[in-house]
Amino acid sequence: MVNYIIRRLIQAIPQLFLISLILFVLMQAFGDPIASLGVRTPPKPADRERLRRQLGLDQPVYVQYFVWLVGNDWMLIDMDGDGVGESPGRRLGVLRGDLGNSLINKRPVTQLITERLPNTLLLMVTVEVVIIIVSLTLGAYSAVRQYSLFDNIVTGFSFVGFSMPIFLIALLSMYLFSVNFKEWGLPYLPTVGMFDPQVGKTPGQIALHMVLPVLSLSIISIAGYSRYVRSSMLEVLGLDYIRTARAKGLREMLVVRRHALKNAILPFVTLIGLDIPFLLAGAVVTESIFAWPGTGRLFVEHTALSDYPVLMGILMMTGVAVVVFQLLTDIAYSYLDPRIRID
Amino acid sequence: MTITAFPLSTTTDEAAKSPILNPWQLAWRRFRKHTMALISLGGLTVIFFYIFFGGGLLARGVCGPTGKFVTGEAYANCNDTSIKLQPPSRAHFFGTDTIGRDILARTIYGGQISLSIGIFAAIVEVAVGVLVGAIAGYFGGWLDDVLMRITEAMLIIPSLFLLIVLSKALNGEIPEMEIFGRTLSGSVVVIIFVIGFTSWMYLARIVRANVLSLKQLDFISASRALGVSDARIIFRHLLPNTIAPIIVSATLGVSGSILSEAYVSFLGLGVQTPTASWGNMLDSSVKYIQSAPWLWIFPGLLILLTVLCINFIGDGLRDALDPRSAKHI
Numbered sequence: 001m002v003n004y005i006i007r008r009l010i011q012a013i014p015q016l017f018l019i020s021l022i023l024f025v026l027m028q029a030f031g032d033p034i035a036s037l038g039v040r041t042p043p044k045p046a047d048r049e050r051l052r053r054q055l056g057l058d059q060p061v062y063v064q065y066f067v068w069l070v071g072n073d074w075m076l077i078d079m080d081g082d083g084v085g086e087s088p089g090r091r092l093g094v095l096r097g098d099l100g101n102s103l104i105n106k107r108p109v110t111q112l113i114t115e116r117l118p119n120t121l122l123l124m125v126t127v128e129v130v131i132i133i134v135s136l137t138l139g140a141y142s143a144v145r146q147y148s149l150f151d152n153i154v155t156g157f158s159f160v161g162f163s164m165p166i167f168l169i170a171l172l173s174m175y176l177f178s179v180n181f182k183e184w185g186l187p188y189l190p191t192v193g194m195f196d197p198q199v200g201k202t203p204g205q206i207a208l209h210m211v212l213p214v215l216s217l218s219i220i221s222i223a224g225y226s227r228y229v230r231s232s233m234l235e236v237l238g239l240d241y242i243r244t245a246r247a248k249g250l251r252e253m254l255v256v257r258r259h260a261l262k263n264a265i266l267p268f269v270t271l272i273g274l275d276i277p278f279l280l281a282g283a284v285v286t287e288s289i290f291a292w293p294g295t296g297r298l299f300v301e302h303t304a305l306s307d308y309p310v311l312m313g314i315l316m317m318t319g320v321a322v323v324v325f326q327l328l329t330d331i332a333y334s335y336l337d338p339r340i341r342i343d
Numbered sequence: 344m345t346i347t348a349f350p351l352s353t354t355t356d357e358a359a360k361s362p363i364l365n366p367w368q369l370a371w372r373r374f375r376k377h378t379m380a381l382i383s384l385g386g387l388t389v390i391f392f393y394i395f396f397g398g399g400l401l402a403r404g405v406c407g408p409t410g411k412f413v414t415g416e417a418y419a420n421c422n423d424t425s426i427k428l429q430p431p432s433r434a435h436f437f438g439t440d441t442i443g444r445d446i447l448a449r450t451i452y453g454g455q456i457s458l459s460i461g462i463f464a465a466i467v468e469v470a471v472g473v474l475v476g477a478i479a480g481y482f483g484g485w486l487d488d489v490l491m492r493i494t495e496a497m498l499i500i501p502s503l504f505l506l507i508v509l510s511k512a513l514n515g516e517i518p519e520m521e522i523f524g525r526t527l528s529g530s531v532v533v534i535i536f537v538i539g540f541t542s543w544m545y546l547a548r549i550v551r552a553n554v555l556s557l558k559q560l561d562f563i564s565a566s567r568a569l570g571v572s573d574a575r576i577i578f579r580h581l582l583p584n585t586i587a588p589i590i591v592s593a594t595l596g597v598s599g600s601i602l603s604e605a606y607v608s609f610l611g612l613g614v615q616t617p618t619a620s621w622g623n624m625l626d627s628s629v630k631y632i633q634s635a636p637w638l639w640i641f642p643g644l645l646i647l648l649t650v651l652c653i654n655f656i657g658d659g660l661r662d663a664l665d666p667r668s669a670k671h672i
Contacts, residue, residue: 015496023500029512159379163598163651165605167625168643171632179633191632278501285503285606289629299504300610303511311508319499 001334005327012323016316020094023315024065030306053077055103068100068312069093094316100309104302109313113295119194120287120294124279126210127217132272135222139229140261143237154226161223170216170289177212192291213290217279229268236264266337273329277321373663380659383652390649394454419448420617428635438637446624450641453619456527458649460535460604460620465596467539469546473589476550477577481558491551494544502541506603509537510612528618538603546592553585587664594660598653605646621646 052058056067056077072089092098099109142151161169174191181188189212190196195205236242237260245255283296291297295314302310334340364372374380398419427443429435437446479490497505510533517529557563558581566576582589601621607613608622616623621642628639 011492012499015492015499018493018496019499022496023508026508026512159654160647160651163654164647165602165609165643165650167606167609168639168647171625171628171639171643174632175636179636280501284507285609288610299507303507303612306511315500315504315508318501318504322499322501 001331005331008327008330009323016319016323019319020069020312020316021065024068024308024312025061027306027308027311028061028064030308067091067093068309070095071098094312099313099316102302102307102310104305104307109309112298112310113313113317116293116295116298119292120280120283120296122206123210123213123217123283123287123292123294124276127214127221127279128272128276130214130218131221131225134218135225135229136261136265136268138222138226140233140256140264142226143230143233143264144256146234151230154230158223158227161219162227164220164223166216166220166285167289169219170212170286173212173215174289194293209290209292213286213292216289217283217286221275221279225268225271228271229264232267233260233264236260266333269336270329270333273325273332277318277325280318280321370663374659377655377659377662379655380662383655383659386648387652387656390454390645390652391458394451394458397451398448419445419452419619428631428638430635431637437641438635440624440638441627441631441635446637446641449619449624450621450645453621453624453642454645454649456531456614456618456620457601457604457622457646460531460538460614461597461601461649461653463535464538464542464600464603465593467536468542468596468600469589469593471539472543472546472592473550473582475543476547477554477582479547480551480554481573481577481581487551490547494547497541497544502603503606505541506537506607507610507612509541510534510607513537514612514615528615530613530615531618531620534604534607534613537607538600542596542599542603546589546596549588549592550582550585553588554581557581557584587661590664591657591661594653594657598650598657601646601650601653 049058056064056072059067067089071091071093073092075089077087077089091100094100097110099113101108102112138154142148142154145151177189178191179188190209191212194209195201196209199205237256242255242260245259246252250259280296283292283294284299285296286292287294287296288300295317299311299314421444423443425443426435426439427441429439429443431438435445435447437450440446440449475490475494479487510530513533513536514530517532519529520527520532554577563576563580566580571580604613604620605622605625608620609625611623611626614620614623624642625639628635631638
């Protein structure tokens with residue numbers, strides 16, 4: 001087991017390097033970040049040059065990547081443009097936990113991300129809980145009542161849900177639950193932000209503002225997973241040990257819950273575990289629509305500004321999360337299903 | 344809706360009487376049993392007619408400031424700010440957008456773009472996926488290692504992030520171009536390749552796994568012994584035997600690409616105006632969620648319907664071509 005974990009981590013390292021290099025090179029084509037600096041008077045060419053040197057943008061791509069990776073505190077940087085380095089660098093590099101500074105507001109990327117991350121995690125954890133509960137219930141129930149009206153409705157819903165772009169769900173739910181409910185004089189839901197500034201950041205406000213983003217984010221996954229649970233349940237319900245349990249005269253409720261569901265959701269664990277980091281990507285669109293101050297929106301905002309250190313920081317964080325969750329999923333699976341041995 | 348096998352009651356007598364069918368005819372028979380796939384085939388045909396012939400029938404009129412009578416895409420792109428944000432009316436069935444363009448006409452010409460992007464991006468996806476998978480599976484060794492590590496590296500970053508980064512990096516690199524008498528923004532071509540290059544990984548894995556198991560079989564050893572070239576073994580013997588998952592992936596690739604285009608265009612990084620696409624028609628519609636719902640309802644519903652139909656057809660094709668495959672939506 002330990003060997004397996006170590007081997008997987010060693011495999012992941014060159015992959016993270018490769019993808020970070022590809023992304024870094026691509027981001028050089030983003031256009032000039034200096035041009036998107038929000039300053040009132042356009043900088044003079046000389047200032048512009050100095051700024052480029054300060055930010056290290058005058059260096060060739062491979063040097064920039066190298067500095068991003070290992071930092072530049074061990075070398076001298078040429079700030080005044082005379083070709084001789086004189087000021088020592090201050091960056092530590094990603095490998096030593098320094099994601100660099102934003103090119104736009106000069107703040108450390110780590111700080112920018114840690115400010116936003118709790119908001120995204122709050123959204124993600126809630127979404128994941130909703131997804132698991134709803135898709136297990138829907139999937140299991142429609143398997144038990146196969147081909148019933150309920151089953152057909154769930155099947156139809158899952159196909160529609162699976163074909164929906166997230167932003168359409170978001171727009172429709174905003175239109176229905178906020179705009180129309182307001183018109184009809186019903187209690188309506190807020191659409192943007194995390195809390196009403198007039199009320200303040202209370203748990204109740206945050207919960208209220210979370211309803212629509214959670215709905216938009218979870219519908220697509222619920223559609224997919226409930227189908228998965230259903231087919232997995234149907235398979236298990238047809239097995240001999242279920243017939244034995246029923247023949248013993250066990251109550252149907254117990255057979256379904258204790259005996260069938262427990263085994264049917266085993267592969268589900270893998271699915272959920274591998275999907276968690278990918279919810280971050282779904283949050284990009286959802287957070288932008290609902291103006292939720294999370295990392296997804298940070299990503300979109302800083303893409304427009306060509307602020308590559310921030311983008312690289314978010315992408316690498318996501319990449320590491322994917323690798324870690326893949327590993328955790330494997331470990332959890334082998335723990336839950338002793339027939340699976342990994343080594 | 345998931346009937347895949349023939350009724351078991353078919354006696355040998357009946358079987359003997361039925362005509363001999365080739366695999367494609369058998370597949371068509373299985374496909375026909377999938378009611379929703381059949382309905383979707385009809386639905387998709389209607390959408391096709393709408394976007395390829397709708398322009399000739401519906402989208403024409405007197406346009407804006409010039410007062411000229413225009414038809415076709417010129418009408419979809421030309422605007423009249425005096426009639427901006429008008430609700431659906433007899434003159435403009437789907438209303439007008441923020442700068443006074445006819446939304447009906449734009450859904451028609453935008454549909455051509457969205458659907459073309461879907462199809463061509465799926466072609467790129469299949470080409471890359473099949474090539475990588477077949478080469479990795481067939482040759483094995485270090486080539487397999489390198490290709491699979493690249494595939495896994497691509498899978499580490501969620502594809503929407505890759506899409507955003509690639510489109511931002513490449514957009515504006517290709518100038519406007521003229522194809523079939525239409526002036527297209529170069530971003531259309533960029534988006535096709537960006538989507539294709541960020542979605543081939545799963546197909547590559549499927550093809551590789553299939554090639555790995557197929558190449559153990561005797562008929563491949565026999566071809567090798569006869570001195571058949573590697574390329575011929577791959578393209579004539581291995582790939583035709585793994586055509587079912589390729590066709591299913593290609594179909595679902597079209598719907599996936601339409602969605603991907605919608606996502607990046609929605610974020611303003613996809614197809615650039617004046618060229619319309621269903622995705623970029625939705626760009627900035629959040630601001631008009633209350634005041635002008637027709638801005639996003641029509642293109643949004645068209646995306647949903649098209650993707651839904653293609654997904655059902657893909658599901659039917661999976662049942663028809665690959666009855667043994669595991670089914671999860």
